[in-house]
Amino acid sequence: MDLQALVACGQALPSNPRLVALLLGELGRPEPELRKISQLFGADPALAMRLLQLGNAEHRDDARGVISIAQALALLPTAALRTLAGQAAADSGPNAAPGLALPQFWRYSQQVARLARALAASVRLHRAVAYAAGLVHAIGELVLHAGRQQDMAALNREAGCCDPRRARWQQRLLGVSYAEVGAALAQRWGLPVPLVDALRWQLAPFDNRVYEPLAGLVHLAAWRARAQEAGFHERELATSFPAEVGLALGLDIDMVLQQDPIDWGGASV
Known part of the structure; x- marks a missing residue:
């Protein structure tokens, strides 16, 4: 498997299920608390990676790019974050990364x-x-x-x-x-x-x-x-x-x- 074929496997990155559940709960509130959302995205590499991907996809006009969690959260609407968290939940089953602690x-x-x-x-x-x-x-x-x-x-x-x-x-x-x-x-x-x-x-x-x-x-x-x-x-x-x-x-x-x-x-x- 060459590098590009291998990278294609990265579409489903497992996150901590507990953090994803907390994130979905917070995003489901009428007025989500930005500090809590930032903490949850900042505690999981896959969630952070998804967030940076979405931020850069939605704001291609920024030549500098979206390069931090805070920057991405400031630019993205809550609805987009809910969709992201829902996909993370689907990709974070108990055997998402077999053999890795x-x-x-x-x-x-x-x-x-x-x-x-x-x-x-x-x-x-x-x-x-x-x-x-x-x-x-x-x-x-x-x-x-x-x-x-x-x-x-x-x-x-x-x-x-x-x-x-x-x-x-x-x-x-x-x-x-x-x-x-x-x-x-x-x-x-x-x-x-x-x-x-x-x-x-x-x-x-x-x-x-x-x-x-x-x-x-x-x-x-x-x-x-x-x-x-x-x-x-x-x-x-x-x-x-x-x-x-x-x-x-x-x-x-x-x-x-x-x-x-x-x-x-x-x-x-």
Whole structure:
């Protein structure tokens, strides 16, 4: 299966059923609360990805593109959000991504988003954009589980969804990583170029012809989140820290580790 055929499997991305139910309930109220809606979209990578797709499809005249959750919500009517949530409910059954530990994947994705937002303040990148990029950075995992189920089942036995070796093993087994797949999906769905580039080059930010700082930021946030999940001790943190990426952003290991990924609720997502 080539990359474009694989990306076609991304039309049905599973979301957290509980969050989808809460979203449908809130959108069904006479006057939905924007803060709650923002919190729910900002807690699930597939919901956020759908939202960004819809925002960019509905507002093609904006040359800059719709690149954050808050921006998309400000532009889209409630009726469109209801339709989106209804489709998400249909695609989020119990076996939507067989073999993938979805609760861990959702928790990890949100942690990367929070870390990216916290780090963005130190490098003068837009916090809401950093949050969105961090939240959807591993969306390619859902596509791979839809299109290459057997291969992904074998990989999951060797390296869990938060394993630092994950992308390398995917490249070896599948010839493609979640980063490439996620970028191809974002491009197919018409997301802005900076976000597409951040997804595509997040594993190797300097391989891009034109360096995208957002890719470096996501790289650092994902490194820290995976290190936390793996329980790295001090020596492992020191030896695995991507120092060159940090240097390009003016961040050393202490600055990255000291960032507090506070859950700021729906603010600035």
